Amino acid sequence: MKKTALVTGAARGIGLATAKRFLQEGWNVAVVDIDGPELEKAGAELPGALLIEGDVSKPDQVPGFYEQIEAAFGGLNALVNNAGVADFGPIGETTFERWRRVMETNLDGVFLMTQAAIPLLKRHASGDGGAIVNIASISGLRASTLRVAYGTSKAGVIQLTLQQAAELGDHNIRCNAIAPGPVRTKLAMAVHTQDIIDAYHDAIPLNRYGSEEEIANAIFFLCSQQASYITGQLLSVDGGFEGTGIGLPALRK
Numbered sequence: 437m438k439k440t441a442l443v444t445g446a447a448r449g450i451g452l453a454t455a456k457r458f459l460q461e462g463w464n465v466a467v468v469d470i471d472g473p474e475l476e477k478a479g480a481e482l483p484g485a486l487l488i489e490g491d492v493s494k495p496d497q498v499p500g501f502y503e504q505i506e507a508a509f510g511g512l513n514a515l516v517n518n519a520g521v522a523d524f525g526p527i528g529e530t531t532f533e534r535w536r537r538v539m540e541t542n543l544d545g546v547f548l549m550t551q552a553a554i555p556l557l558k559r560h561a562s563g564d565g566g567a568i569v570n571i572a573s574i575s576g577l578r579a580s581t582l583r584v585a586y587g588t589s590k591a592g593v594i595q596l597t598l599q600q601a602a603e604l605g606d607h608n609i610r611c612n613a614i615a616p617g618p619v620r621t622k623l624a625m626a627v628h629t630q631d632i633i634d635a636y637h638d639a640i641p642l643n644r645y646g647s648e649e650e651i652a653n654a655i656f657f658l659c660s661q662q663a664s665y666i667t668g669q670l671l672s673v674d675g676g677f678e679g680t681g682i683g684l685p686a687l688r689k
Contacts, residue, residue: 439564440464440509441659442501444492444549445519446482447474449621450571450655453648454516455482457656464509468492468501468519492519492545498552505556512556514567514659517546517593524582535585542589546570546596550611558607565608567659570597574617574674590615594670601668610667612658617674620645641676 441458445451446467458465459482466486469475479487486508490497505512520542523534550568557566575583576590593613600611618624618636624645628636637643654673657663672678 438462438464438509439513440466440505440511441514441516442466442468442505442512442553443516443518444468444545447471447478449623450616450619450648450651451516451518452478452481453652454518454655455485457649457652458514458659459483459485461656461660463513466501466505466508470519491541492517492549493540495548498548501549502552502556511560512553512566513560513564514569515549515553515557516569516571516655516659517549518571519545520571520589523585525584526582527584530584538585538589539592542586543592543596546593550600554604554607554609557604557609564661565610565664566604567663568597568600568604568609568611569655569658570600570611570613571655572597572613572615572670574615574672574678577615577670577672577678597670598668605667610658610663612663612666612668613670614651614654614658615670615672615674615678616646616651617672617677618645619651620647636677639677639680640674641680644675646673646675 441463443451443455446455447469455465455467468488468490470491472489475487475489488501488504521538523538570593572593573590575587576594597611597613604611651673654671
């Protein structure tokens, strides 16, 4: 029987690349995204995928996602909590409304999606087990300016992953997190100036941004049987960025 994966925030970027990766491996794939028109476009690149338009931060919507997945595929083996929003600005200018918007999607959404997935994941856990991968960020590990809401939400995702692993291990459900570093997405390249790009290259030991496909490969690994004894872990996929600290670019030239 084919395995089934659910990827949230999959209309673009890392989520779309991850959904493609699962399809390439022969899995059934369901994708959830709040952006209906963009999700429809992505569907052209995801043959056979179940497309679900919805908001992961809404408790009244989330159970319906799993009802559709069960009807279409009969079960669930892996959940990838990728949906997220970014909000960058000084602490003094970050309104509570902006703070809550980030927390609702980035943290509440992971909690709600995981909680509702447990019954389906447990159903298949007696075999190869279930897997949950939460997409955190290097910003959840190292503080940076202008990221008070985003960085805090991603730090919360990392701790939530540990809580999930501690409780769900008894049910043979593995829970891990990925912390991407700078990734060459269309959005990043649209907003990063050349000075920012150069600064990141200088601060990253591999001297480049990562690709969406490289993040997707790490996500798929943690959902696969190759990671069958890995749970409660954070994998930084960042070219070494987190391990090098802040550094002084001028001293590296």
